[in-house]
Amino acid sequence: MVQTDRQTQTNQTASQNGNILEVRDLQMHFPVTSGIIFQHKVADIKAVDGVSFSIKKGETLGLVGESGCGKTTAGRCILQLYKPTGGDVLFEGQRLNDLSARDMIPFRRKMQIIFQDPYGSLNPRMTCGDIIGEPLIIHKLTSGKGEYNDRISELLTVVGLNPYMADRYPHEFSGGQRQRIGIARALAVNPSFIVCDEPVSALDVSIQAQVINLLEELQDQFGLTYLFIAHDLSVVRHISDRVAVMYLGHIVEVADRDELHENPQHPYTKALLSAVPIPDPVMEAERERVVLTGDVPSPMNPPEGCVFHTRCPAMIDDCKRGMPELREISPGHLVACIRAEGYGAYE
Amino acid sequence: MASVLEIRDLATYFHTHDGVVKAVDGISYEVDEGETLGIVGESGCGKSVSALSVMGLIADPPGRIERGEVIFEGQNLLELNDAEMRKVRGNRISMVFQEPMTSLNPVLTIERQLTETLELHLGMTKNAAKTRSAELLEMVGIPDPARRVKGYPHQMSGGMRQRVMIAMAISCNPRLIIADEPTTALDVTIQAQILELMQSLCQELGTALIIITHNLGVVARYARRVNVMYAGKIIEKGTAREIYADPRHPYTLGLLNSVPRLDEERGVKLVPIEGLPPDLIELPERCSFVPRCRYAVERCMHEIPPLEAIAGEHLSACWRSGELAEVGEKAS
Secondary structure, three states: OHHHHHHHHHHHHHHHHOEEEEEEEEEEEEEEEEOOOOOEEEEEEEEEEEEEEEEEOOOEEEEEOOOOOOHHHHHHHHOOOOOOOEEEEEEOOEEOOOOOHHHHHHHHHHEEEEOOOOOOOOOOOOOHHHHHHHHHHHOOOOOOHHHHHHHHHHHHHHOOOOHHHHHOOHHHOOHHHHHHHHHHHHHOOOOOEEEEEOOOOOOOHHHHHHHHHHHHHHHHHHOOEEEEEEOOHHHHHHHOOEEEEEEOOEEEEEEEHHHHHHOOOOHHHHHHHHHOOOOOHHHHHHOOOOOOOOOOOOOOOOOOOOOOOOOOOOOOHHHHHOOOOOEEEEOOEEEOOOOOOOOOOOO | OOEEEEEEEEEEEEEEOOEEEEEEEEEEEEEEOOOEEEEEOOOOOOHHHHHHHHHOOOOOOOEEEEEEEEEEOOEEHHHOOHHHHHHHEOOOEEEEOOOOOOOOOOOOOHHHHHHHHHHHHHOOOHHHHHHHHHHHHHHOOOOOHHHHOOOOHHHOOHHHHHHHHHHHHHOOOOOEEEEEOOOOOOOHHHHHHHHHHHHHHHHHHOOEEEEEEOOHHHHHHHOOEEEEEEOOEEEEEEEHHHHHHOOOOHHHHHHHHHOOOOOOOOOOOOOOOOOOOOOOEOOOOOOOOHHHOOOOOHHHHOOOOOOEEEEOOEEEOOOOOOOHHHHHHHHO
């Protein structure tokens, strides 16, 4: 009963604020086990540790962070590819966490993913047409061979490939073309929401721009909502409306793309921005650089207190007291740092 | 300023079953003492092969250096035999590779890998080399070097391994370090750490540095001069400031317009370079960029443009380099 109450409640909030996706206090702790026969849990890898955000319909939220910060895990938890160990994932107001695999099927049609590695994410033994057509068969979206083939041709054209390429195998395509196949496969079921998990990081610069433009065009054409996961801040800034910065399983800052760039508040965001070189030697000569020391700590043994304090140039003693919550310091700008302007007193 | 390295008309071909791959096809450039040179281009443009050719690391067969000269400290490296080359490699010229995972030996301690070079090239005793290797780790900013030096590569993060690679590269005080995509496998904050480290070490030691990368931002930040490569050739070179402010080859212009910039305005559309880089087997007698070029004219179809001076150090291999500034504005 509690469940249904919660659902009606969340249904209302979803329709009120126009959010297609809401993530509340999401946790994904992977157990670390020891022993061969009698396995017992010895620790947790806190890949995602209390992440909350929402995405409006038609919006692109960029999720940026370094490897191991939990951004990919967060994306997969949203799609229920991993069962989150805590928190809520609400898609169009429906809580997805406890759905069975069968009950998830209608949602899988609405939520798709584009993977990072265009080499590893396509089955080498299937033709490009079969790869794109498989979702159509699984979700029974076409009746008859003719319609099926027409749909594949249409999808190939939409992503800028030629329909006659349907009979080719993945190895016959270049990296950029393969990523287009991955995009066509995601589009096959007419989704409303797509998780783009580093879709361009494996591609060459000139090809990156082609795929980014394609994703933008498709968003306009089909009214898609994206969660765009990447480590490259300049790509994220280009494609996103809002950007969330993740560090070691936590979101440390969320803001509008321009606000984040012009007025970053979290020291990690500042360092991340300063680490990205701008292709302009004149500007680069004048830029101030914040170089962080050390490596990202292990998510198995995250630092006590604020997870960033071990590398933070602005660290004070209070930072060791606990992970600061994400607070809104100006409309739409949230930050989790006790030293940020307007953050208020630490409790 | 005197140049440490001078490459003249270097060509490296790979003889494969499908035909001859002209990976590097007649490139010339020089590196001045203590300067940082950037070589930029996409995968398969020949930037890594040109570096490996300098180091004498091209596997033969299938690869072969067909012609050219690599003059280092007044000596043509291509004329040296294997034993002589070994004295130069890792000693006077050293290299930092892209993959810090695979370029260190997983079964040897960090210490053993560092002392090997020191004993071989500098004739140090075992104990002196051991002391020196801990010092080197300290120079590249590895905390607790005395303990770390006894460890193995798998106990280190990617950034730390790349630091070990750099320690190895500077161990014999080389005149030149070639860094082949040194930070591509690393995260942005670690990338910044590594590049800052390389730059400050090179300045300190007066070492010249060649940074090979596909990242235009990295070149803009660290290199004084830049070579842009496409399909085995240098198609534009000059100082970084000239090239970024006034690109005179459609490919360079295309690259600059196709990368999203951190400082761009909202709603800016990227202008990608359409098409794909050419297959390097049997390249026709024409400018290799023609199929993707939006400014191509009749002449580009049957004559290969030479690398010609525009102003000062700035050279471009395009028939329309002189008018590109005006043509580019009209087109956009």
